[in-house]
Amino acid sequence: MDAAACELRKGEARVPLEPQVLALLRLLIDNRHRLVSKDEIVETVWNGRIVSEAAISSRVKSLRQALGDDGSTQSIVRTVPKLGFRFVAEVEAAGPEPTPAASPAPPQEAAEPSSRPSIAVLPFEVLGDPQEAAGLAEALPHDLIAELSRLRWLFVIARGSSFRFRGPDADLAAVRTALNAAYCLTGSVEVSARVMQLTVELADTRDGGVVWSERFRAAPDAVHEIRERIVRQVIGALELQIPLIEARRARLASPENLDAWAAYHLGLSHMYRFTAEGTARAAELFGQAVALEPGFARAHAGLSFTHFQTAFLSFTDAPAWAAAQAQRSAETSLEHDPLDPFCNLVMGRVFWLRRDLEASLPWLERAIGLNPNYAQAKYSKAWSETLMGFGLEGRTGVDEALRLSPLDPLAYGMLGVRALSHLVLDEPEQAAQWGERAARAPGAHALIHMIAAVGHSLAGDPARACRWAASARARKPGLSADDFLSAFPFHDAAARRRVVEAFRSLA
Structure with a gap:
């Protein structure tokens, strides 16, 4: 040697x-x-x-x-x-005996960054009295590292490496060179007699730009509450912001130069358009990612998601075939990574296409167990619970999902489930209110517009109900009560009757 x-x-x-x-x-x-x-x-x-x-x-x-x-x-x-x-073999030293290094090696030339997003969470800076804030400045980044490590799509630099970058004005270029991290999360903590203030900032180390930042204020004795809130909001923001940035970068590359991760993130941006064209393009990009990296679990999960949308939103004349493809791709994703929350999520959603809501719950609960801050899994579980007749449980779950990710691409669905929970509980005014909010949200499709129409019809506002029904049928001609109940298979007979009565008034 x-x-x-x-x-x-x-x-x-x-x-x-x-x-x-x-x-x-x-x-x-x-x-x-x-x-x-x-x-x-x-x-x-x-x-x-x-x-x-x-x-x-x-x-x-x-x-x-x-x-x-x-x-x-x-x-x-x-x-x-x-x-x-x-x-354990014998070693003869031909030169000076090597001494294990006690300090980090000097930064070397930057390695070629992984196409998979990576992040370093640095210890937070202490402002003001260090005795009051030092513990939180160490504990909060440690909590964030532990929770971010649950995100299977994200490389998280270990605490032992990232915590070597201490002090104000961390050099992002040095962080990128030493740790090969594409993103860096920093923050500051200041505690006074009456208020505790924390600032958190996410930067892209490739250009030094600030991607996202937020400021939190609370009473000093609310330290545990604010730690939980910051962790929840930071993870929600990263799940939304980083895929958007990766998709923007992927758009700048020519199609033949897209690697598997770039193709995957670009596919996500098309998938969340919730149109037939966007879904088809997303499927192409996920297929490209799988071709480049056959063991890429999340790309298979993305394919399952697109096939689900194709079947659920009737983008095809062969919904049974699309449903079978959704299940096959979900199973393949789990074969490659059974601990990825997204893979478990798409497996749970497959059972919606079979109208087997009970069977969806274990998979959705597993997704939440793997990532307790996974807003889309909490929303999906609330969807199943609401349609099973557990309106209060569904409402609680979807409210938590909206708190975790208020700008989520599936926010229209979250608001729609909130409306359905009121419909199940026979609260038509609230159902109309939340249904209209859902229908006005980005990405809302014909079924969501019809939720607003049903809510207003049951609330005694036929003019507004007819306007939303017309909007829904303009998007999906001939949309009927059977179509609606097929997509939303209410277990509660009274809720089903209310939907049928609303459709009669909208005919």
């Missing part, structure tokens, strides 16, 4: 090694006097990024093969189950 030349040789022959395997070998040799934990390996070899156990095992296996070792013999690299690895 020639550390200076970064080479491994056997006799005179050079043994080819991937950079990560070479870095692993150097780490194990330099620390051969002790066990090297998996966390240390991730910190050194992957710069603290979140990686799977399989990735670590793969690099260890490659190293053993290069050294003539194997998992059974373990005469060179020994595995200590559940803890880490140790280099």
Whole structure:
């Protein structure tokens, strides 16, 4: 092992090694006097990024093969189950004995950034009395790192690496160079006798621009409440803002130069247009992503989402075929990543097409369990609960979804479920009010306009009901009560009767 030349040789022959395997070998040799934990390996070899156990095992296996070792013999690299690895072969130092570094290595030339979005959360700056604010300045970024790590589409730099960048005016170029992070989240904390103020800012390290920022104020004794609120709002903002930025960047690339992640994010921007043309274009881009990276779970989930929309919104003359494709793509996404919340979400929505609301709930609950701040999963669960007759539970769930993501692309659906919950509870005035809000939201389709029409009809406002019914039928000619109840299969017989009565008045 020639550390200076970064080479491994056997006799005179050079043994080819991937950079990560070479870095692993150097780490194990330099620390051969002790066990090297998996966390240390991730910190050194992957710069603290979140990686799977399989990735670590793969690099260890490659190293053993290069050294003539194997998992059974373990005469060179020994595995200590559940803890880490140790280099156990004899080593003769040809030069000065290497000393493990106690401080971070100097920044090297920036690596080529991953196409998958990555983020570093830095410790927050303390303003004012450090005794009052220091704990929160450390605790809040730590909470954010833990929660952001649940987002399977986002690389989150580990705390051990990102917390080395302390102090005001963090150099975004240095963060990008050292951590290979596309985004950086910073903040400040100031506590006085009567008020606690926090400012959070998300920046794009590629151009230094501020993507999103927010300011929070609360009483000093409300620290736990505000921590929870900030974590919830930051994650909601990142789930919305980062895909939009990635889609904008993807639009600047020519189609033949799109990588899998760029094609996926561009597909999302088309998917959320909720039109036949946008859905078809999204399906093409998700298909392109799958062709480039067959194991890309989220691209398969995106395909499931587009097939679901095609069936649910009758964009095809063969809805049964689209429903089958939605299920097939959802199953494929789960085969590749069963712990991705989006994959579990699309699997739950597949059961809506079968009118099997009970079967959708375990998948939607699993999506929420994997990411408790996943607004679209909370909304989808509220949709199922509302149509099953649990109006109050549905209302609570959709209100939480709207708090988490007030600008969500599916906000029209969230508002629509709020209206349906009032319809189930026989509250026609509130159903009309929320139905109209849903129909006026971006992306609202014919079925949402008809929710507004039904609400106004039941509330005794036939003129407004007829206007929304006309708007719905202009978008989907011949929309009938059967079509509406097929899309929204109410379990409650009284709610179904109210819908049928409203449609009679709208005929």
